[in-house]
Amino acid sequence: MSDSRTARNEPSLEAAIASDGARSRQTDVPAISDDTRLAVEIRGLVAAGDMALARDRFAGIVSAHQRRAVRIAYQYLRDAAEADEAVQDAFVKAFLHISSYREAWPFEVWFTRILINGCLDRHKARARRERWFVPSEEASGLDQARYAAVIAPDQNPEARLLARERRTRLAKAIGHLDGRQRLVFTLCHYGDRTPREVSAITGLNESTVRVHLFRAARKLRGLLGGTS
Amino acid sequence: MIGRARHLHDDRLFSCYVAEQSGEHVDSPAAEHLEACAGCRARLSDLARFMDGLRTDAETESDAIFTPEELRAQQQHILRRIEHLGQPARVLSFPARLVRRHLTRVGARIAPRWAAAAAAAGLVIGVGVGILVNFNAPYRAEGPAPSVMAVARPSRAEAPIIAVSGPGTAADDDAFLSEIEAVLRGPHNQELLLFDALTPRESEILAGLR
Structure with a gap:
């Protein structure tokens, strides 16, 4: 995907962050979840200068959201090393800016927004790199090798080959989605976010999110032949 | 609907x-x-x-x-990264301080002076090497180089190889090729005759050109 296309298709999350306060006043605020309460507590500890305890509490938040975060980042970036870095950066950034967190939205929504911002930046940087250099197959090859070693050590070669082909087809099909469709689909389907939460994360209108989600699913069904 | x-x-x-x-x-x-x-x-x-x-x-x-x-x-x-967030990065001050002191004492004239010296040295070396090369070139072409080659080769190859090292003429080329043919006709080179049969002769090429 070219840089200009990326810029056209990717939603402006910075604008969403800026309008977050106004948005939260307009919509009804969901009940405070445990991780939100924990994030508020960490914010208080950081403000009081008790960094050791804040870090200790933050470890709980990391373990609660880590798996979902790597799923989202990996499905968006399709590169294990980059996904790992993106998740690490997002958690570090969340801790660094915890004082700016407001409980108007669940912590997970705020954190996912940070994560997606990082993923979008990485995606743009990769598109820029690929314009100048030949893309390397090494990373995806390593991911496939890791996958094969863990998931299918006892499968016969034919089953392994079929599974690999299916994953490749799925990855290619998701690669055919345009920027917003891909983002919305990843968040809704792999990140288990509701359209309303995706609307809060991306700054898109909720009905726009639903339209993108429907179009993404329809395109994927068309590309993958209706069955997965 | x-x-x-x-x-x-x-x-x-x-x-x-x-x-x-x-x-x-x-x-x-x-x-x-x-x-x-x-x-x-x-x-x-x-x-x-x-x-x-x-x-x-x-x-x-x-x-x-x-x-x-x-x-x-x-x-x-x-968690390790978060732990290091509040700590200032370690900076090795020695080189920076040294460089700053030198810069303030001597000023920015050091660089142009060194650059000029390096350029002058490069020019002198270049001219010297050029003179040496020009001085040795005719000597090498006419003097010891052919004799070294002649010693290294069998005596039969002596005359044509010396001729090749000079300016190329049609007569020299003929001599060189005939030398190769003579070598191929030798008792220990029968296995090369097949390759020789595949190689076009100069006379054939010249005839083709005419």
Whole structure:
């Protein structure tokens, strides 16, 4: 995907962050979840200068959201090393800016927004790199090798080959989605976010999110032949 | 569009799927239609199977790549990074201070002076080497070089090789090729005759050109 296309298709999350306060006043605020309460507590500890305890509490938040975060980042970036870095950066950034967190939205929504911002930046940087250099197959090859070693050590070669082909087809099909469709689909389907939460994360209108989600699913069904 | 004869549009059907997944209630006309229409129920279950398949595949793949050990290591890495957030980065002050002191004492004239000296040295060396090369060139062409080559080769090859080292003429080329033919006719070179048969002769090439 070219840089200009990326810029056209990717939603402006910075604008969403800026309008977050106004948005939260307009919509009804969901009940405070445990991780939100924990994030508020960490914010208080950081403000009081008790960094050791804040870090200790933050470890709980990391373990609660880590798996979902790597799923989202990996499905968006399709590169294990980059996904790992993106998740690490997002958690570090969340801790660094915890004082700016407001409980108007669940912590997970705020954190996912940070994560997606990082993923979008990485995606743009990769598109820029690929314009100048030949893309390397090494990373995806390593991911496939890791996958094969863990998931299918006892499968016969034919089953392994079929599974690999299916994953490749799925990855290619998701690669055919345009920027917003891909983002919305990843968040809704792999990140288990509701359209309303995706609307809060991306700054898109909720009905726009639903339209993108429907179009993404329809395109994927068309590309993958209706069955997965 | 909902009706007895018509079925739910794909987008309405997808909304029903999303509503089920998000724990929202399906809008009542669509819910009523789904209850009454077996075809739409089958389409909805097909859609749900397809979407669930996508999710399962993706989760299996990423969970296989990010194993619990990987996640533990990642968590430790994150916490280590957070621990170092408040600490200022260590800076080795020695080189910076040294450079600053030198710069303030001597000033910015050092660089141009060194650059000029280096350029002058390069010019002198270049001119010297040029003179040496020009001085030795004729000597090497006429003097010891041919004799070294002649010593290294068998005596039969002496005259043609010396001739080749000079300016090339047709007579020299002929002599060189005849020398090769003489070598090929020798007792220990029978195996090379096949290769020789494949190689075009100079006379054939010249005849072709004429």
